[in-house]
Amino acid sequence: MRTAGITRRGFLRGAAGASGAAAFPAVLRGQVPEVKVGAVHPVSGLLARVGQACRSGAQMAADEVNAAGGIRSLGGARLSLLTGDSETKAEVAQVEAERLIREGAVILTGAFDSGHTMAMAKVAEERRIPFLIDIAAADQITRQGYRHVFRNFPTSGVFGVKAIQFMTDLFAETGVTPRRAVLMHVSDLFGQTQARSLLTAHQALKPPFAIVETLAYPVTTQDLSTEVAKAKAAKPDLLLPITRPRDAVLLVQELFKQRVEVHAIIGPGSPGLYEPEFVQQLGKLSEFTMDNVPWHNPRNPKTGAVTAAFEKRYGKTFDTNSGYAYEAILIVADALERARSTKPEALLEALRGTNITDHIMVGGPVRFNEQGDNANASTALVQILGGRARVVKPAAFAEARATFPVPRLWERG
Amino acid sequence: MDPVLLAQATLNGLMLGGVYSLMAVGLSLIFGVMRIINFAHGELMIWGMYLAYWLFTLGGLDPLLSLPLTTAAIFGLGYAIQRFLVNRILEVPEEMQVLLLLGVALILTNGALILFGPDSRRAPTAYALSTVWLGPVVLDVPRLLAFALAMALTGGLYLFLRGTDLGRTLRAAADNRVGALLTGTDVERVYAVAFGIGAACAAAAGALTISFLPFAPSGGLPLTLTSFIVVILGGMGSLPGAALGGLIVGVTESFGAVLLVPSFKQVVPFAIVIGILLLRPRGLFGGRG
Numbered sequence: 001m002r003t004a005g006i007t008r009r010g011f012l013r014g015a016a017g018a019s020g021a022a023a024f025p026a027v028l029r030g031q032v033p034e035v036k037v038g039a040v041h042p043v044s045g046l047l048a049r050v051g052q053a054c055r056s057g058a059q060m061a062a063d064e065v066n067a068a069g070g071i072r073s074l075g076g077a078r079l080s081l082l083t084g085d086s087e088t089k090a091e092v093a094q095v096e097a098e099r100l101i102r103e104g105a106v107i108l109t110g111a112f113d114s115g116h117t118m119a120m121a122k123v124a125e126e127r128r129i130p131f132l133i134d135i136a137a138a139d140q141i142t143r144q145g146y147r148h149v150f151r152n153f154p155t156s157g158v159f160g161v162k163a164i165q166f167m168t169d170l171f172a173e174t175g176v177t178p179r180r181a182v183l184m185h186v187s188d189l190f191g192q193t194q195a196r197s198l199l200t201a202h203q204a205l206k207p208p209f210a211i212v213e214t215l216a217y218p219v220t221t222q223d224l225s226t227e228v229a230k231a232k233a234a235k236p237d238l239l240l241p242i243t244r245p246r247d248a249v250l251l252v253q254e255l256f257k258q259r260v261e262v263h264a265i266i267g268p269g270s271p272g273l274y275e276p277e278f279v280q281q282l283g284k285l286s287e288f289t290m291d292n293v294p295w296h297n298p299r300n301p302k303t304g305a306v307t308a309a310f311e312k313r314y315g316k317t318f319d320t321n322s323g324y325a326y327e328a329i330l331i332v333a334d335a336l337e338r339a340r341s342t343k344p345e346a347l348l349e350a351l352r353g354t355n356i357t358d359h360i361m362v363g364g365p366v367r368f369n370e371q372g373d374n375a376n377a378s379t380a381l382v383q384i385l386g387g388r389a390r391v392v393k394p395a396a397f398a399e400a401r402a403t404f405p406v407p408r409l410w411e412r413g
Numbered sequence: 414m415d416p417v418l419l420a421q422a423t424l425n426g427l428m429l430g431g432v433y434s435l436m437a438v439g440l441s442l443i444f445g446v447m448r449i450i451n452f453a454h455g456e457l458m459i460w461g462m463y464l465a466y467w468l469f470t471l472g473g474l475d476p477l478l479s480l481p482l483t484t485a486a487i488f489g490l491g492y493a494i495q496r497f498l499v500n501r502i503l504e505v506p507e508e509m510q511v512l513l514l515l516g517v518a519l520i521l522t523n524g525a526l527i528l529f530g531p532d533s534r535r536a537p538t539a540y541a542l543s544t545v546w547l548g549p550v551v552l553d554v555p556r557l558l559a560f561a562l563a564m565a566l567t568g569g570l571y572l573f574l575r576g577t578d579l580g581r582t583l584r585a586a587a588d589n590r591v592g593a594l595l596t597g598t599d600v601e602r603v604y605a606v607a608f609g610i611g612a613a614c615a616a617a618a619g620a621l622t623i624s625f626l627p628f629a630p631s632g633g634l635p636l637t638l639t640s641f642i643v644v645i646l647g648g649m650g651s652l653p654g655a656a657l658g659g660l661i662v663g664v665t666e667s668f669g670a671v672l673l674v675p676s677f678k679q680v681v682p683f684a685i686v687i688g689i690l691l692l693r694p695r696g697l698f699g700g701r702g
Binding site: 044045048216222223225226227229230232233246250253256257258259 | 415417418421422425531532533542544551553625626627628667670671674678
């Protein structure tokens with residue numbers, strides 16, 4: 001009897017052929033080894049803009065490494081960036097970290113927010129996967145005795161000390177010394193740690209101004225009119241805000257509306273005060289705002305090429321967030337190169353031996369101490385001048401002179 | 414305590430309180446007429462905000478000028494919700510009412526999330542940063558306008574209920590449903606109108622704030638809670654109670670922010686609710702149980 005369709009013999013032949021091909025995927029696909037690197041950032045939710053900048057920086061770095069031939073010691077292996085979205089929630093960051101590990105990531109990077117990073121560090125340590133923190137300041141993260149966590153970013157302690165140092169210098173140079181500063185900060189893990197470290201540094205270094213009032217507010221706040229009214233009542237001549245992007249805009253708008261008279265707005269170290277969105281939403285009001293943040297080194301000849309490439313590709317200014325996410329991937333590539341393997345122990349060994357002198361961020365060579373921190377990571381004082389953040393301190397990295405004191409918000413035409 | 418700061422806090426609280434009043438008056442009306450607690454009140458307000466926002470962003474219409482459009486649209490939505498959904502559950506146990514309106518709230522919230530995304534929005538009108546100075550105290554122009562319009566609308570609603578036939582019919586149906594039925598009132602239609610007006614009040618209150626308060630789909634629940642606080646304080650079903658309650662909650666919330674840590678400002682209104690429920694459960698002006 002003739003049956004239409006597949007005969008039994010035909011089926012067996014086909015199956016043998018297919019399983020033969022499937023058993024040797026190299027024959028089908030061509031041999032390009034891949035190393036999966038995880039990157040978790042808040043690309044949606046409250047911190048979406050910042051998270052997207054981080055992801056873009058990381059992607060650009062991965063593409064750069066691949067374009068230059070990939071990881072040579074692993075046979076030219078391509079970096080495959082597995083991205084995760086923490087949705088600006090610590091629980092989701094944790095779930096994403098676990099998912100990326102399941103999908104084969106040999107190392108994780110992330111997560112911008114200190115709370116999320118804390119959650120991911122726990123996962124990385126439990127699953128014994130190395131975790132290179134690209135951005136997160138809270139000191140506690142690397143004080144838990146974890147072996148698998150490294151951080152290429154200054155800790156809160158560093159922020160506090162450098163903020164006081166830069167301000168003391170600035171006041172001495174210009175001969176104008178504010179006496180009463182008000183510290184305003186978001187009350188999430190990052191904000192609280194930064195505030196605490198500023199107050200500690202202030203007590204230790206005794207600069208010529210007093211911090212007369214400290215005001216905290218929730219990250220989700222819709223309205224800062226009361227907080228600013230309280231700040232104004234303390235008669236400040238210097239405002240020190242620790243913000244996130246959304247409240248930074250609300251804050252400056254309130255300062256403008258309530259005519260709070262200060263010599264300057266100087267951030268002790270936080271996002272919100274330098275991003276393109278800050279400048280775009282506030283226009284003239286954003287000018288002259290200062291922030292003590294890790295930044296890319298404008299004096300390094302490579303920096304110009306990287307910033308231009310980023311701006312061309314993504315249409316946004318390159319800043320500390322895209323910068324540190326970018327650098328983290330380069331550090332990962334460097335470690336993979338020296339490890340000659342993707343096994344966790346080999347990677348950990350390689351990371352511990354990192355010593356990168358030619359990098360585009362402000363600060364000394366990238367080296368990790370016993371706690372996993374890069375003790376040479378440092379900050380610069382940037383100021384919005386002509387619609388862009390420019391490094392004004394320290395002198396070794398400066399690209400412009402600081403304007404201080406700054407014109408009043410309501411007298412800027 | 415700095416007197417300027419206190420004066421500032423009082424005025425700020427009063428201005429926002431006016432918006433709370435309008436919002437709560439809507440909730441109180443719905444409860445007063447048909448004994449339904451509208452758990453979707455905050456979500457209706459959010460939809461009013463989105464409508465005003467898109468009219469501003471796409472059509473260039475100032476949110477204060479587009480108020481008639483926004484309120485008419487959300488009135489229609491409220492009318493439809495009552496006519497086709499709530500009407501079926503007027504006689505059933507309260508748990509069912511709660512579930513139905515919570516379901517409506519979920520649909521509205523997630524509908525907004527799907528259509529508009531989770532990002533918070535604000536309408537940057539030309540006068541968004543304008544201020545008026547009373548000596549050392551600063552008044553935000555958008556807030557001032559919102560307060561003035563909210564009070565005007567609340568007053569208008571009061572006149573409507575007192576002076577027009579439809580208004581009197583609404584009050585009659587609220588007072589005595591069976592009696593209203595016996596005299597030939599189309600009670601179902603009256604209920605739908607009441608729900609529509611309640612929803613329109615919420616939407617108007619929302620639209621007034623979009624130039625100075627950011628909003629997002631997730632903002633519905635906090636607004637519903639605030640409406641509840643105001644209505645519990647003022648007395649369920651009492652419109653003057655809701656109006657006064659709104660101002661009180663606005664001012665005490667503001668005081669809470671100034672005297673306590675600003676993050677705790679919600680503690681004060683909630684504490685007031687606990688106090689009211691313990692000491693005078695029917696609220697300031699509440700009559701019936």
